[in-house]
Amino acid sequence: MSITWTRRQRALRRFWADFRTHRAGVVGLAILVVAVVLALAAPLFIDEGVTNVVRGTGEKLAPPSLDDPLGTDESGRSVLLLIWWGSRTSLLIGFLAALLSMVIGTVLGIAAGHFRGWIGAVIMRITDWFLVLPSLVTALVLAAILGGSTATIVIAIGVTSWPSTARLIRAQTLAVEARPYIERSTALGAGHWHITTRHVLPNVAPLLLASTTLEVASAIVTESTLAFLGVSANKTSWGTMLRGSYDWGAATSGAWWYILLPGLCIVIVVLAFTLCGRALETVLNPRLRGATR
């Protein structure tokens, strides 16, 4: 046990040392940590009340000022506080959708890699089928049919984005299972469950982390796009804020802060996830090593 522990610890240290050399990845990670901490800490300072249209204290569509540093929206609510509170929904949907996609992708990916033969073939067939579906269009149809709530948006995004994870994990599973010690393990009578959970999963886990990080980024963009097209979770998020700015004619009234700032937040956070994910991938996937020298 202690040997494994020190080995893992050493690996972790090595990983971190490696990761640190990717400046963009570190910057991305820093932004992410700040964003997540802010979102988690929001309830300590503000509450859902900041999204209440009746309690808006400022002028309507007022430009940034000392009272409202980022201006106000059409109901006199502070854009700053809305962005802060909205980050919770945006990040939550991003994380949950990525998680869902990761779970489906991992289970099917490992299964496809582990069970060769017809089971694997069928799973791959389904995966490839999902892969070619135009994901945004499918998510839109799903969300429109299921109706808007956090859960349906998460499902719509998760269900349409898992195939790439599944393919990645399958390839990785094939590689891991080709190693000699798996053969030894099988010879010693290890079952499917033992091999997949004890040997394959720990080996694909790091790469999974990278792919999930990237998945969060695209989920956040998808959420905002769905919200813009009229299917949303009915909670303040960056996407619904942008939809609001569109509905309330912010563009034509010159309320740039209402359009620009939630959008910038999406860009920054999504970029942070992307940078972080790419750095992780480079560190963890030897195939791509050297790709971002």
Place this chain on the structure above:
Amino acid sequence: MTVAQSATKAIDAVEERPARHGLVRYAAAKAGGALLSIAMVIVATFFLFRLLPGDPVRALAQGRNMTPEQLDLERRRLGLDRSLPEQFVHFVNQTVQFDLGTSYEYKRPVLDLIGERIGSTLLLTGTALVMAVSLGIWQGARAGWKPGSRFDRFSTAISLVLWSVPTFWLGLLLLMVFAAGIGPIPGLFPTRGIESVDAPDGFAYVLDVAKHMVLPCLTMVAVVYAQYLLVMRSSVLDEVGQDYVTTARAKGLRDDEIRRKHAVPNALLPTVTLVFMRIGFIVGGAVTVEAIFSWPGLGQLFYEAIRVPDFTLMQGTFLLITVSVILMNTLADVVYHVLDPRVRSA
């Protein structure tokens, strides 16, 4: 799918390609696979749209004065009075005969509605795709050839930032800046549509359409070209380390020439696969771009179908988009098989 994953995936696809089959056998297998996929799409679509909460006919009657008899008539017309298995058989029957039903809202065959709009969408997405691919390949090749150079860092950074931008948001900003005009920037570009209402004839008409296409096209290209750039970059990177490059260098060939004549053609294949594999992605972008720039295409039709909501129209558009994406992919697979020297020589 994310940027980096698409890169990995395209490369994987190359390796997993069955090498020893004859072309005909290969094409037949692929066509069979595509047929199976299409069948799956049809079945899935049917059940997906039967999950709908509520009665579509009642939604249709909203805010309108319709007698119960009319509602009944509407329901019969849509075949909603039959049992589920009956509806299924009917649906499959119609779909394989290219009958996508009649739109509630427009009272016209969905296929006709699509036919009227598909041209504009192909024009927009086609142009955007060609531009995004050329831009991505060009920048990706240069960036991958000299990794870590200023060009590499700069172009990769820009493309990643643009990749993180929600398409609709970028479109709105471009519209507000370059169509409405802000401060010293004049509103040079039109605010809507594919052509002016009193469009001129001949070459002037082409220019008129081009002018209408600038902003929507720019929006789509900006958001999607990153993925082509990254794949191209990493496949060129793979080539840089190859023996033939070293040999060519030793022979004293100019660096630029090696890249152009040897590395880039070899690296192109994974990118080309990706282009076809991600057709669906471009289509998704078209929905928002067309809604923002009032572009009279399929995306706008789909957006309209969601807003009404007009479920037959939604279902028909969804079917058509998915099936065409599947066909594109299959075609790409076969073409790839013909083109790839590694597969052929194996």
Place this chain on the structure above:
Amino acid sequence: MGQALAGLAAFGMLAAGGVVGGALPAAQAADPATKVIRVGTTQAVDSMNPFLAVRLVTGSIHRWMYGFLTVPDSKTLQPSADLAESWTTSPDGLTWTFKIRAAKWSDGQPITAADAAWTFTKIMTDDGAKTGNGPAVENFASVTANGQDLTIKLKTPQASMLDNPVPILPKHVWEKVGDIAKYEADAYPAVTSGPYVAVEHKKDQYVKLQANPNYWRGRPKIDELQVIFYDNPAAAIVGLKKGDIDLIGRLSPPDFEALKGDENIVQWNTQGRRATYLQINHGATTSDDKPIGDGHPALKDQRVRQALHYAIDKQKLVDEVQNGLAVPADGSIVPPMYKDFFWQADGDQKVSYDVARANKILDDAGYKKGADGIRIMPDGSRKLQFRFSIHTDTPIEDKLAEYLTGWLKELGITLTTKRLDSSKFTEETGTTALFDIAISGWSVNPDPEEVLATHLCSRRPTASGEGGGTESFYCDPQYEQLYLQQLKELDRSKRADLIKQMEQRLYTDAPVIALYYPNDLEGYRKDRIASITPIPEEKGLLYGGSGYWPFYTIEAVSADGADGSAEDGGSNTGVIVGVAAGVVVLAAAGFFVARRRKGVADERE
């Protein structure tokens, strides 16, 4: 390098397309003397076939194209002669005889009663033709033509006969159509009898109409009317400001306010034709009087509904939810723009915001507050916790819900908001009655019969759950009685009295509570439109009103010199294009140089 060039070339071409395109005088009609007015709309045309069309934009276009039996008078909105010059009614009110005007279709053929008879008969006999105006002929027993005389026999008396919404179509053209349900009416120029003739329709883009020289009132004062579609409301506002369009109606309050400060734009703000109200589940029943749905029992009590009414500050709603661009409702479902039929409460009857009084009503009625401050039913069975159903993604309704929740809290009533997508919403509030309180609204025609009918017993869903189009599940003997009386009453002022009594009944019994009447908000360019007469002439609507008056009387700014076209800055455009082209060339050149340099530098490393 080859690819580099290709990439650049692609971009260059696009840029050039943009710049050169910009240089063209954008969208000019060929003949500079043509007077063109462009109307923007955010609704696409659904069908140019009047038998099928249901959208407002299409209804408007068809009003400009086709004559009707009668048209609302531009001043009083009372029915006045259109294609029917005059009419008589039999004593029992069942036979109407219209004398059709001896005028000509736009193709020169005479208009006869046969055209009208064919149109009505087509709707009566062909199910495929019922989509657009089916209910309008439901009460017709037969329609016959004799020369210019059109005789319509009714099943029961109907006072709203003179507000018939069916456009009369030319029989000689339309009788050749095979399956009317599939006909697109895409033969242009169309054959019409109204002020305009449709000459072109590009789907999801625009409709072009030209003045009808054969129009019996005389040719309109402009030559061409264009209806241009925008999918994006913000782009439409930009279009108006830029001069791509000259008029746009049906604006939302924020879009309307965005027009402020533009000296060339007139902000049009008048009374609207719509009422926004709350629909209350007062014990919904089916048409065979069986209870349906899960409405809260307390709402069956008229006193509770009355208390709710007292707890709503309508002025506050107007100010906050509608940006002040509405009129608080002291009446019912008919908005004040229809002076003849509008009823308004006064004196004791008038319910105005008074929380104390609302609380007192509830106290007196036995709804005591529990320990948590929430009232309970007199029998103690349930707390007064209501649901408020609204649509998803409608910020206005969200806001309304927040205010209502706040006010009801002061009564000791909990209100929770339930957001539903439109199909679910229609089902739950119109058929299955799975709601307590719901938002609703209706756009009213000059003859209010249609909206009044939405509160009839017969409109409730059938036992098998077929929706009949009820707006309230209301079924009240007194209301039914009045409805039947007004149907038969051909004297306009007596009928108006009956209709007002119906509104009063709705007001006091409160199955619906009117909140406000949103204003009609529009904008037009005064440098393009010299004059336009609203309907009604005093404080009326421009776009979306009934009748063709505004667009028949519209006059363009006269065409001396610049021909009043949108692009008054021709020389300006040249400068801009020059500058832009210069920038593009410079940028391209600079880019090339930079790349060359860097290419060399790279190779040296």
